Amino acid sequence: SASDPALVERARRAKAALGDRVFVLGHHYQRDEVIQFADVTGDSFKLAREAAARPDAEYIVFCGVHFMAESADILTGDSQKVVLPDLAAGCSMADMATFDQVEECWEALEDAGIAEITVPVTYMNSSADIKAFCGRNGGVVCTSSNARRALEWAFSRGEKVLFLPDQHLGRNTAVLEMGLSLDDCVVYNPHRPNGGLTAGQLENAKVILWKGHCSVHGRFSAECVDDVRERIPGVNVLVHPECRHEVVTKADHVGSTEYIIKKLEEAPAGSSWAVGTELNLVKRLGTMFPDKNVTFLDRTVCYCSTMNRIDLPHLVWSLESLAAGQVVNQITVDEDTSHWAKVALERMLALP
Numbered sequence: 001s002a003s004d005p006a007l008v009e010r011a012r013r014a015k016a017a018l019g020d021r022v023f024v025l026g027h028h029y030q031r032d033e034v035i036q037f038a039d040v041t042g043d044s045f046k047l048a049r050e051a052a053a054r055p056d057a058e059y060i061v062f063c064g065v066h067f068m069a070e071s072a073d074i075l076t077g078d079s080q081k082v083v084l085p086d087l088a089a090g091c092s093m094a095d096m097a098t099f100d101q102v103e104e105c106w107e108a109l110e111d112a113g114i115a116e117i118t119v120p121v122t123y124m125n126s127s128a129d130i131k132a133f134c135g136r137n138g139g140v141v142c143t144s145s146n147a148r149r150a151l152e153w154a155f156s157r158g159e160k161v162l163f164l165p166d167q168h169l170g171r172n173t174a175v176l177e178m179g180l181s182l183d184d185c186v187v188y189n190p191h192r193p194n195g196g197l198t199a200g201q202l203e204n205a206k207v208i209l210w211k212g213h214c215s216v217h218g219r220f221s222a223e224c225v226d227d228v229r230e231r232i233p234g235v236n237v238l239v240h241p242e243c244r245h246e247v248v249t250k251a252d253h254v255g256s257t258e259y260i261i262k263k264l265e266e267a268p269a270g271s272s273w274a275v276g277t278e279l280n281l282v283k284r285l286g287t288m289f290p291d292k293n294v295t296f297l298d299r300t301v302c303y304c305s306t307m308n309r310i311d312l313p314h315l316v317w318s319l320e321s322l323a324a325g326q327v328v329n330q331i332t333v334d335e336d337t338s339h340w341a342k343v344a345l346e347r348m349l350a351l352p
């Protein structure tokens, strides 16, 4: 089981045997049983950079989801091998935008005569080939902390933005941070002909939002916010921008995972916080800051099921295999995709 001391001991031994040859990355949404073996914890962007900053490590064991391991492979050297302890750890949001669907969308924009004036922007939470699509078509990658700067950059190069794959991050950034109106945004549905949009709608839109969302953050509702305010007087509601627009509108603070952690670090003792993000992280924040009252925004359980696939048995298996000289579950991105994805990532790194 998860807390099995024998498994903890095996993980410790395999990791010690590998020494500096292995570097273990742990995303904030990972289980505690896995996080205890992480050399560094962070959000997807921080972890990709940490991997790139360790060229001496032969193996990067990425405790997170598939698109994150891909980004690490793109940003690290050829001699480094990135391992994902369970290949079934995908991301439902990233899966909502496939390369073929995005190509089809771009063709629809070409038919409408607006592709040349549209700049594609993709959230970090997308597959490598979507990042590469943005690289090839003059676009950029963004994270939840620089989405506004990425959109501003895109609007300095074109009249319209195609925002992939998270409609909520795109809408919240455009409307709440940049002052665009809800009417400036349309939603492109990849399962409908022409995205379900008329030529007129495409022509009038400033931001074309892909119809994707996070199955974890998308579950918080406006009622959750009302409910927690009633239960806990004076509570501060702190949510991630992947939450729905009406939730973010009702919250007191909105920001990336790193922002959420910093906000709680700086909060006065005795203050109350209802946090709308993944549950492993919220629970950990409660343990890290026992002098503050940290509650989960929802009343129901809300883990990321694919993040949770990485458990201690899978970590032990990958570390022991590596220690025995067998590389398992390696994530590789082909050269051309890697090149163009890197172009889009580097444009992000160069944002003012």
Ligand code: CIZ
Pocket (backbone or CB within 6 Å): 027, 042, 043, 044, 045, 124, 125, 143, 144, 214, 242, 257
């Ligand atoms: O929702 C996620 O998976 C996030 C916020 C990932 C990340 O670290 O950017």
Ligand code: SF4
Pocket (backbone or CB within 6 Å): 029, 065, 090, 091, 092, 093, 094, 125, 214, 215, 216, 217, 278, 304, 305, 306, 307
């Ligand atoms: Fe994907 Fe949401 Fe899970 Fe993040 S929390 S990995 S966006 S499904």
